[in-house]
Amino acid sequence: MPEAKLAREVILARIRSSNPPENDEMRLIQEWMGIPRPFRKKGSLAAEDRLDLFEDRLRDYGGGIHHASSEIELPQVIASAIAARGKRKMVVPPEFPQTWLPPGVEILKDQQLSYAVLDECNGVITGCTLAIAWTGTIVLQGGPREGRRALTLVPDYHVCIVRADQIVELVPEALEKLRSFGTRPITFFSGPSATSDIEMTRIKGVHGPRVLDAIILG
Amino acid sequence: MNISLFITCYNDTLFPETGMAVVHVLERLGHTVDFPRAQTCCGQMHYNSGYQNEALPLMRKFVETFRDAEAVCIPSGSCVAMMREQYPKMAATTGERKLVQDVEKLLPRIYEFTELLVNKLGIDDVGAFYPHRVTYHASCHSLRGLHIGDIPLRLLRNVRGMELVELPEWDQCCGFGGTFAIKNAQTSAAMLADKMKNILSTGAEVCTAGDNSCLMHIFGGMHRQQANVKTVHIAEILASTEDTSTEKVSARDASSERALMQKGGGA
Amino acid sequence: MTVRIGWSATAPDFQDAAKVSLENAQLRRNVKYATDVIRAKRAKVVNEVPDWEQLCQAGSAIKAHTLRHLDCYLLQFEENLTRAGGHVHWARDADEANQIIRGLIEQYGGKEIIKVKTMTSDEVQLNRDLEAHQITPYETDLADLILQLSQDKPSHIVVPALHKNRFEVRELFKEKMKLPDLGDQPTDLTDAARRYLRQKFLSVKIGFSGANFAVAETGSLVVVESEGNGRMCLTLPDVLISLVGIEKIVPTFQDLEVFLQLLPRSATGERMNPYTSMWTGVAPGDGPQAVHVVLLDNGRTEVHADPIGRQTLHCIRCAACLNACPVYRQTGGHAYGSVYQGPIGAIVTPQLQSMEHSQSLPYASSLCGACYEVCPVKINIPEVLIHLRGKVVREKRKHLGGKLDPENLGMQAMSYIFADAKRLEAAQRMARFGQWPFVHKDMISKLPGMLGGWTQARDLRPIPRQSFRQWWRKRERKPNA
Numbered sequence: 001m002p003e004a005k006l007a008r009e010v011i012l013a014r015i016r017s018s019n020p021p022e023n024d025e026m027r028l029i030q031e032w033m034g035i036p037r038p039f040r041k042k043g044s045l046a047a048e049d050r051l052d053l054f055e056d057r058l059r060d061y062g063g064g065i066h067h068a069s070s071e072i073e074l075p076q077v078i079a080s081a082i083a084a085r086g087k088r089k090m091v092v093p094p095e096f097p098q099t100w101l102p103p104g105v106e107i108l109k110d111q112q113l114s115y116a117v118l119d120e121c122n123g124v125i126t127g128c129t130l131a132i133a134w135t136g137t138i139v140l141q142g143g144p145r146e147g148r149r150a151l152t153l154v155p156d157y158h159v160c161i162v163r164a165d166q167i168v169e170l171v172p173e174a175l176e177k178l179r180s181f182g183t184r185p186i187t188f189f190s191g192p193s194a195t196s197d198i199e200m201t202r203i204k205g206v207h208g209p210r211v212l213d214a215i216i217l218g
Numbered sequence: 219m220n221i222s223l224f225i226t227c228y229n230d231t232l233f234p235e236t237g238m239a240v241v242h243v244l245e246r247l248g249h250t251v252d253f254p255r256a257q258t259c260c261g262q263m264h265y266n267s268g269y270q271n272e273a274l275p276l277m278r279k280f281v282e283t284f285r286d287a288e289a290v291c292i293p294s295g296s297c298v299a300m301m302r303e304q305y306p307k308m309a310a311t312t313g314e315r316k317l318v319q320d321v322e323k324l325l326p327r328i329y330e331f332t333e334l335l336v337n338k339l340g341i342d343d344v345g346a347f348y349p350h351r352v353t354y355h356a357s358c359h360s361l362r363g364l365h366i367g368d369i370p371l372r373l374l375r376n377v378r379g380m381e382l383v384e385l386p387e388w389d390q391c392c393g394f395g396g397t398f399a400i401k402n403a404q405t406s407a408a409m410l411a412d413k414m415k416n417i418l419s420t421g422a423e424v425c426t427a428g429d430n431s432c433l434m435h436i437f438g439g440m441h442r443q444q445a446n447v448k449t450v451h452i453a454e455i456l457a458s459t460e461d462t463s464t465e466k467v468s469a470r471d472a473s474s475e476r477a478l479m480q481k482g483g484g485a
Numbered sequence: 486m487t488v489r490i491g492w493s494a495t496a497p498d499f500q501d502a503a504k505v506s507l508e509n510a511q512l513r514r515n516v517k518y519a520t521d522v523i524r525a526k527r528a529k530v531v532n533e534v535p536d537w538e539q540l541c542q543a544g545s546a547i548k549a550h551t552l553r554h555l556d557c558y559l560l561q562f563e564e565n566l567t568r569a570g571g572h573v574h575w576a577r578d579a580d581e582a583n584q585i586i587r588g589l590i591e592q593y594g595g596k597e598i599i600k601v602k603t604m605t606s607d608e609v610q611l612n613r614d615l616e617a618h619q620i621t622p623y624e625t626d627l628a629d630l631i632l633q634l635s636q637d638k639p640s641h642i643v644v645p646a647l648h649k650n651r652f653e654v655r656e657l658f659k660e661k662m663k664l665p666d667l668g669d670q671p672t673d674l675t676d677a678a679r680r681y682l683r684q685k686f687l688s689v690k691i692g693f694s695g696a697n698f699a700v701a702e703t704g705s706l707v708v709v710e711s712e713g714n715g716r717m718c719l720t721l722p723d724v725l726i727s728l729v730g731i732e733k734i735v736p737t738f739q740d741l742e743v744f745l746q747l748l749p750r751s752a753t754g755e756r757m758n759p760y761t762s763m764w765t766g767v768a769p770g771d772g773p774q775a776v777h778v779v780l781l782d783n784g785r786t787e788v789h790a791d792p793i794g795r796q797t798l799h800c801i802r803c804a805a806c807l808n809a810c811p812v813y814r815q816t817g818g819h820a821y822g823s824v825y826q827g828p829i830g831a832i833v834t835p836q837l838q839s840m841e842h843s844q845s846l847p848y849a850s851s852l853c854g855a856c857y858e859v860c861p862v863k864i865n866i867p868e869v870l871i872h873l874r875g876k877v878v879r880e881k882r883k884h885l886g887g888k889l890d891p892e893n894l895g896m897q898a899m900s901y902i903f904a905d906a907k908r909l910e911a912a913q914r915m916a917r918f919g920q921w922p923f924v925h926k927d928m929i930s931k932l933p934g935m936l937g938g939w940t941q942a943r944d945l946r947p948i949p950r951q952s953f954r955q956w957w958r959k960r961e962r963k964p965n966a
Contacts, residue, residue, distance in 0.1 A: 008575040011731065014786035015556040028554050032736050035546045039536040039743070057756060112770070115687045115721060135757035148771035149720040149762075153713065154687075172742035179738045183569060183703055185768050188745075188761035193713040195675060196753045197628040197644055198651050200519040200526075203671040206627060207679055207686065208713020208760060225953050227903065231913050232946070234953035253957045259903040264896060266852060268874030272900035279904065303868075362854035391811040395851025397892075400938035402849060405503050407942035408815040409851070438943025441928065 043133070043169025050133045051216065054167050057136025061191020062204050064213040068161075071099060074217060078102035078125060078159060081213045087122035087157055093147030096125065100161070110151050118150060123157030123209075129181065131167045132174045135190060138162060138214065139174060142184040149185055158192075158209040164218040220250045221334070222287035224280070226294045227259035233430045239457035240293050240331055243344055246459075247335075251291075256283045262300040267397045270308070277308050281320050289338060290324075293331040293453050295428045299363025301328055330360065331453055332370045332428055342372040347460040349379035353422035354452075355413070355436065357429040358391050370428055370452055377455060383420045387412070394435040410439045417447060424448045426455055488784040489579035490608055490837050492638075496822025498845035499831075503820040515650045516640075516817040520808045523644075526754025527805060527859070534750065544743045545863035548799035551734055552789060558701040558734045559780065566704030569766025571776040576728075578783050579609035585779050586611060586693075586726055590620055593724045593775065595691040599682075601708060601715040602626035603695030604802060605728045605781055607639065607824040611693075622693070623685050625714035627678050634661040640818030641826060642804035643752045648817050675712075682714070692722035692773065696729045697801065698744060699778075702737040705765040706778065709748055709758050719762050725773035730781050732789075732798040744801060747861035751803035784837030793872045797832050799862040804829075806856035806866060812849055821846060828856035832869045840876050847873035891935055910954065917948045 045053065055065050068077040079102035082090060089106040091113065101107055108121060127145030131138045138160055140146045145161075152158055168174050178186060193208030204210065221244055225237045241251050261276030280301075284290050292298050302325060309321040335341050354374060360366040374382050393399065393409025400406075413436060417425050425447055427433050433449040440447050496502065506512060531537055551558055563573045576582035582605075590598060598615070600606065600622050612622045612633075624633040628646035632639060635657050639645030646654070655669045658677050667673055694715065698707040706727055708715050719725060735741065749758040767776050788794050807813045807827030818826030823834040823843065831846040847870045850856075856866040881887030902912045923929045929945040931937070939945060 004574065007577045007581060010577055011575055011780070011782045011786060012556050012559065014782070015559075015731075015789060018786075018790035019553060019556065025557075028557055031550055031554075035543060035550055037539075037543050037743075039539040039543060041742075060756075061759070119683075119687060132757075137757045142768065142771055149716065150772070153716050153720055171746050172739075175739055175742040175745075183705065183765035185765070185771055186761075186763040187716065188757065190755075190757035190759055192759070193711070194759045195627050195712045196523075196755075197626070197631075197646060197712075198654060198671050198674060199515075200522040200644060200647065200753075201671065202711075202753070202755065203675055205672065205679075206675045206712035206714065207625070207682065207717055227909065230909075230953045231916070231948055234949060234951060234956055237953035238956060253954070255954070256906050258906055258909045261903075264900060266871055266874070267892075267896065268847075268871070268876075268878035269896045269900070270871075270875045272896060275900070276903050358851070358853035358855070362858055389855075391851050391853035391855065393811065393851060395853065398848065398851045399943075400935060402500050402503065402812075403938035403941045404500070404507050405812055405815055405849075406851070408507055409811050410942065412815075434945070435943060438939070438945055441944040442930070442942060 039172070040170055041172045043173060045133070045169050047164065050167055050169050051164055053169070054131060054133035054136060055216070057133065058191065058214055061136055061194070063136075063191045064211070066213060066215045068215055068217050071217065074100050074161070074215070075102045077215055078161075079104055081159055081215060082123070085123075085157060085211060085213070089120075089122045090159070091118060091121045091124050091151065091155060093126055093145060093151060095144035097145070110147055115150065115154055118154035121155045123159060123211075124151055124155040125159045125161070126152055127161045128166060130174055130177055131162050132171055133167050133169045135171060137174075137188050137190040139178065140187045140189070141178065141181055149187060152187070153208060156209055157211045159213045159215060161215045161217055164216055219339070220252060220288045222252045222254055222284055222290050224257055224260075224284065224290050224292045224297070225253070226292060226297050229293060229430055232434065233451065236293050236430055236451040236453050239451065239453040240291060242457040243335075243453060244291065247339065247341065247344065249339075254283045260297045260300050262297055263396055265300065265304055265308070274308055274312070277305055278317070281317070281324055284324060285320060287327060289334065290328045291331055291334045292328065293428070293451065294430065295330050295357045295360030295364055295366065296431060298328060298330040299359035301325065303363060330364055330366065330428060332373055333364065333366065336369045336372060343376035344373065344456045346377045346456045346458055347379050348377050348455045348458045350424050351381045351383060351422045352424045352426055352455065353383050353385045353417060353420045354388070355385060355392060355417070355425055355427040355432060356388055357427050357432045360428050361389060366428070373456060374426070374452070380455070383422055385420060386416045392432045392436055394432050396431070399435060407439070410435060414439050414443065414445065418445060422447065424450050424455075426450050426452050428452050487578050487580050488838055489610065490784070490834050491610060491824035493823040493834050493838070494842045496843070499820055499822070499849040500845060502822055503816045503849070506816045506820045512648050512817050513815065515648050517814060518650075519644065519647045520814050523754055523808045527751060527808070530750045530754055530756055534746070540743055540746055541861050541863055544747050544801075544861055545799060547735060547740050547743060548862055549796075551736055552732070552795060552798055555731065555734065555789065558736055559731060561701040562699055562704055562734055564704070565702065566766055566778060569704050571704065571766035571778060574777065574779045576779050576781050576783070582609045582728060582779055582781050582783065583611055583614040586728065587615060587618055587620065589724075589726055589777055590615070590691055593691060595620065595724070597621040597623065597689050598691045598693045598726075599623045599625055599685055599689045599718045599722065600629070600693045601695070601710065601718040602629050602645075603693065603728060604642065604824060605695050605730050606693070609728070609781070609783065611728070623682070623689065625682050625686070625718060626710075627675065627712055627714075630678060630682070631657060634658075638819060639824060639826075641807060642802050642829070644804075648819070686714075686717040686721055690722050691724045691726065692718035694718055694725065694727045696727055696733055697748065698735050698741060699729050699733045700738050700741070701734050703765050705738065705763050707741065707761065707763045709745075709761050711753070711759045713760055716760055716762055719764065720772045722773055724775040724777075726777045726779065728779045728781055730783075731785050748801055748803055751805040751859070751861045784839065787839055788836045791836070794832070794836050794869055796864050797829075797836060797869060799864050800829055800833065801862055803861060805859040805861065809855040809859045810850075811853060811855065812851065821849065828866045828870075829864070832866060832873060835873060840873065840880060844877045847877060895935070906954075910952070913948070913952050917950065920947050
């Protein structure tokens with residue numbers, strides 16, 4: 001037996017020697033389903049309170065928050081958020097809606113741009129897959145308005161548009177939704193990049209985007 | 219109620235005054251105390267140090283001695299925690315059904331001293347009088363093993379004449395840990411130093427607890443530092459009354475209590 | 486078979502290493518400060534979760550279930566990851582893992598790799614192996630970078646440079662990054678790290694990671710991090726290699742609903758860590774197009790085989806037990822002589838090595854139970870510590886020297902004495918008599934032999950003249966005395 005195959009067989013045999021010998025997949029699934037999960041699976045907050053909670057938690061991490069009541073208002077809100085940060089050159093995913101583009105900002109569409117080009121952009125504008133109020137988390141899953149992962153990683157500033165109806169209350173609700181969206185890479189982010197490595201204190205801004213503005217739409 | 223006292227090996231040998239106090243309190247409350255002579259040790263030291271085989275006969279002996287007790291009173295949180303956590307597992311390893319059942323039947327009748335008073339006898343005021351400033355150290359085994367909560371504090375709050383002060387970082391281990399205090403003497407001493415600093419910061423004259431093992435450790439450090447804080451088991455505080463206090467205000471200071479004992483007096 | 490857990494095979498005993506740490510006042514201040522901060526943060530964010538206990542119970546149950554069917558779930562993981570374009574490798578021990586990883590790096594023609602914090606790679610000492618073969622590993626986690634630049638060892642599972650404060654980090658960065666004017670504000674230090682690593686992130690072709698979770702149902706890996714260095718390593722290189730302990734498996738994607746709540750609150754006291762990445766093999770047009778996962782045993786199947794020790798494999802490496810441990814809080818992590826420190830380290834390290842090394846670690850605990858109290862997956866660490874002490878004793882007694890060890894003889898003698906109340910009483914009398922040479926002014930301040938440990942810092946009251954049982958006997962004779 002070749003070495004590689006041997007290692008696999010040896011490890012599995014060792015595990016099996018201390019586990020009851022039963023490989024019935026039905027029983028496995030039944031046992032898994034029998035694991036008690038008496039924690040909160042569904043949120044109980046009204047939409048407004050959920051939104052408040054999300055904003056409150058995100059603010060706690062040092063993320064900026066802006067509001068656009070409709071898609072018509074959106075480009076202007078994005079533009080003023082970017083202007084307030086003193087940024088000018090922004091990149092967007094290839095399928096970013098034309099109607100969302102902010103006026104007065106230099107826009108670059110990501111067509112597999114090199115990292116060096118991404119690095120030269122001031123920031124990135126994207127949508128998101130969903131958001132979690134309880135933890136102040138935004139989730140990306142490579143959707144058409146989110147783009148590939150490098151896009152939201154290399155530029156130092158991230159403007160993220162979150163539709164109010166994308167916000168779920170709890171972590172379990174988020175995972176249930178994500179599971180149905182397939183296996184594209186997923187990124188959870190909760191505020192800007194940070195570290196707790198020095199004296200256990202959360203310090204904003206290391207390698208990921210150091211500035212985050214969330215724009216709540218709706 | 220007829221209460222059987224399991225004094226524990228180290229209280230028997232090193233802290234007889236604690237046992238005496240337990241007897242006083244229970245009798246004062248109108249109960250009969252019985253002391254089965256065959257008792258020795260619960261086996262905790264052996265078990266926790268890795269000598270599990272040696273602990274087994276001690277468990278058997280305990281079960282045999284107290285099998286028929288109506289209630290067993292033990293003035294040591296850590297011995298009770300040992301029994302509740304380990305005895306069922308120890309019995310199971312023997313594969314003896316009888317032993318497993320005996321342990322199962324006996325355990326619900328085992329009480330740490332303050333648990334017995336509050337949970338079993340329903341009393342949180344034992345009519346004690348103790349005119350001193352006192353701080354309470356929650357032993358880890360009472361706190362996390364027995365989940366004793368505020369039971370000892372409820373009893374202490376009802377002691378007349380006493381000023382009870384909260385100990386900062388009250389949930390931190392004092393560093394005793396049985397053989398840990400010897401095997402890792404330096405680390406244990408460092409933990410003790412923090413505990414002493416907290417006790418001294420309260421300005422208490424007396425530090426009390428439900429475990430003489432912690433108190434022996436704390437006393438040892440205090441005495442070495444020549445700090446003027448006494449360590450007194452909670453049973454001794456609860457045994458103290460206005461009658462005893464005139465002659466024993468200072469006698470509750472354990473060293474003069476001891477002097478009495480060594481002259482062969484005591485009770 | 487070479488199960489290797491970092492350098493622990495040659496590390497000094499805990500009690501000796503602890504002495505050194507206890508004398509380092511700066512280190513103790515740093516550790517105390519940091520653990521106080523994190524304990525307060527954790528308590529705050531755990532207390533705000535109404536269903537925390539239920540989450541912990543579910544976390545523990547999922548882990549126990551997974552371990553009962555670990556073979557099935559590993560195979561599921563392999564099948565699903567392979568289907569998603571990834572490659573799975575199996576490593577029995579540290580050397581095999583290093584060989585596989587080095588082979589892959591050479592296959593892709595790499596001379597350097599960028600690494601996101603990986604405890605398993607410290608465990609197998611990957612960096613040492615790569616450097617010996619002229620491959621440069623760049624640590625990109627801030628704490629790991631600090632350790633790499635200072636050639637120091639990790640002292641904490643989540644925050645490996647916890648023993649250093651910001652002023653010490655500034656001095657290090659000033660020298661190694663050639664930044665003479667560097668300030669000491671935390672943001673000055675993070676800026677410096679950003680600039681130092683930026684080009685590496687954008688140019689190195691091979692990334693390396695561990696995983697916090699491996700999802701059997703989908704073949705996905707999950708990395709939980711803060712700085713974004715993880716995202717950089719997982720996203721920008723062409724090739725990604727991940728070294729994953731076999732116990733990191735969770736059955737389904739849905740199970741993450743429990744662990745993604747337990748881990749950040751327990752580890753850094755945050756409602757959610759800044760970044761969590763999940764990936765499933767290769768995603769066309771997004772991230773590395775060659776994805777390899779090395780599944781590591783290195784002693785885990787041995788732990789798995791022990792019914793009491795097995796719960797150790799529940800660990801999600803949150804380090805809450807370190808922060809809560811009164812021993813760790815005094816000594817810091819270096820005294821444990823392992824890449825895994827604190828209470829969990831004290832049970833992981835010796836068990837992975839079949840109890841052949843680190844035998845002092847199970848004794849590095851006062852059994853206060855603070856670790857068990859905070860463990861989000863309910864590992865009864867005191868129970869395992871006591872179990873391992875039993876193994877150490879049994880092993881020791883196999884040899885004559887161990888049988889004649891004073892502790893063993895003492896324990897045997899005590900066992901004999903406690904077997905019978907009369908013997909106990911006789912022993913009490915003997916001890917009362919035998920103690921007098923050591924008693925001065927009604928106090929014992931110096932004891933010989935093993936017991937000398939006690940009197941190093943503490944006095945001891947002599948045994949009183951009368952035991953309780955003597956008093957009781959007298960009282961029975963004279964009921965009104």
